[in-house]
Amino acid sequence: MEDPSLSVLIVDDDPTTTAVLRGLLRNLGAELACTVTSVGTGKAAREEFRRGSHQLVLLDYLLPDEDGLTLLAAIHALPESRRPVVVMLTGAGNEQVAVEAMKLGAKDYMVKTALSPLALRRAIVGALERRRLEARLAEYTDQLKRHNEKLEADLAMARGVQQALLPEHYPEFPPGAGPERTRLRFSHRWIPCHQVAGDFFSVFPVSEQAAGVFQCDVMGHGVRAALITMHLRGLLGELQPLAGEPGAFLTELNGRLQRLLSRVGDMVFVTAVYLVVDAAAGEIRLANAGHPTPLHLQRNRDQVSPCSQPDGPGPALGLMPEFNYDAVKRPLAPGDAVLLFTDGLYEVAGADGEEFGQARLRKAVTGRLTQDTASLLDGVLAEVQQHSPTGQTGLPDDVCLVAVDFAG
Numbered sequence: 001m002e003d004p005s006l007s008v009l010i011v012d013d014d015p016t017t018t019a020v021l022r023g024l025l026r027n028l029g030a031e032l033a034c035t036v037t038s039v040g041t042g043k044a045a046r047e048e049f050r051r052g053s054h055q056l057v058l059l060d061y062l063l064p065d066e067d068g069l070t071l072l073a074a075i076h077a078l079p080e081s082r083r084p085v086v087v088m089l090t091g092a093g094n095e096q097v098a099v100e101a102m103k104l105g106a107k108d109y110m111v112k113t114a115l116s117p118l119a120l121r122r123a124i125v126g127a128l129e130r131r132r133l134e135a136r137l138a139e140y141t142d143q144l145k146r147h148n149e150k151l152e153a154d155l156a157m158a159r160g161v162q163q164a165l166l167p168e169h170y171p172e173f174p175p176g177a178g179p180e181r182t183r184l185r186f187s188h189r190w191i192p193c194h195q196v197a198g199d200f201f202s203v204f205p206v207s208e209q210a211a212g213v214f215q216c217d218v219m220g221h222g223v224r225a226a227l228i229t230m231h232l233r234g235l236l237g238e239l240q241p242l243a244g245e246p247g248a249f250l251t252e253l254n255g256r257l258q259r260l261l262s263r264v265g266d267m268v269f270v271t272a273v274y275l276v277v278d279a280a281a282g283e284i285r286l287a288n289a290g291h292p293t294p295l296h297l298q299r300n301r302d303q304v305s306p307c308s309q310p311d312g313p314g315p316a317l318g319l320m321p322e323f324n325y326d327a328v329k330r331p332l333a334p335g336d337a338v339l340l341f342t343d344g345l346y347e348v349a350g351a352d353g354e355e356f357g358q359a360r361l362r363k364a365v366t367g368r369l370t371q372d373t374a375s376l377l378d379g380v381l382a383e384v385q386q387h388s389p390t391g392q393t394g395l396p397d398d399v400c401l402v403a404v405d406f407a408g
Helices: 015-026 042-051 068-076 095-103 117-165 222-238 246-261 357-366 373-387
Strands: 006-011 034-039 056-060 085-090 108-111 184-191 199-205 210-218 270-278 283-289 295-298 303-306 328-331 337-341 399-406
Touching: 006 015, 006 042, 015 034, 015 117, 034 042, 042 068, 056 068, 056 117, 068 085, 068 095, 085 095, 085 117, 095 108, 108 117, 184 199, 184 210, 184 373, 199 222, 199 399, 210 222, 210 337, 210 399, 222 246, 246 270, 246 283, 270 337, 295 357, 303 357, 357 373, 373 399
Parallel strands: 006 034, 006 056, 056 085, 085 108
Antiparallel strands: 184 399, 199 210, 210 270, 270 283, 283 328, 295 303, 295 337, 337 399
């Protein structure tokens, strides 16, 4: 049967102090019954640690063969399962010794001239309780670490799913035209600022000569925003019969999304823009729900202009369930492109706190109109990143850019 008593090792070369400590330990009461061993040197103490495991060590600061702090460091280096609780003993009150002892793992310290049953009991009970709390904290920390590792793995998988849902191959117009002959060409850059993103886009055929391009930005970041983007993706598939009419498309999408968000409790909204690029008609039809206004890149005229609506964009999705969104038409010339983007692209603040801003963004795009679209996107991103105080590739918000080139 396992001995329930507390195994105590006294390390002190003074026989009188050792005898006093033994007497005090015998009188601590049944709830603190002790089995006591005593040694007078550091060497003998190390041998005790090698042979067995003591739960508590009363350690003298001054030993004949080494100082107590050196031995304390050796105790602290023992494996966790064999490391005893240490109470340091000194001949006189010395705060510096106490501080050093605590740094090296001692749980308390006592002055030999102040030894008493009450003081010794208080020191032992307090030291054992601190060890218990440390063990519990270590256990909680380990549990939290394992939980975080699982969460990170889940988020990494969620990010992989999000990336898999982004277009890997774009449709061709007309179908089967091939990459060199398709009348509409697409490019994108998707940069989440966390493991998962609230920015989302989709490109899909509306007809043999027209493409639907949808982009949205869910309020907030992280898992909640990512879940809403997944729901939106499902809704896009359900609304294909309305895909040729951007206003009706966003109106129905808003109603369905609002019915979901009304059951969530917290206020959530989604900015979105949807446009139909019609290669046969040479035009775009566009509706906007509180999203940054796309840019029309007119390369032949060396001009960049916003795809604005007369009354401005409608409200973000999810805010007004009965709102009817209007669409605007805009002609496209061969060589033109349309650029869609989320606000994370231009809301990057510089060292002086000034945002990159939409005016600077428009200037950055205009200065790169002679470049191919992929190079233009990379150049604009690099300029935005250089505007941030660190000049790093990381951005404080999700960023999504989608470009459509009209080959004519």
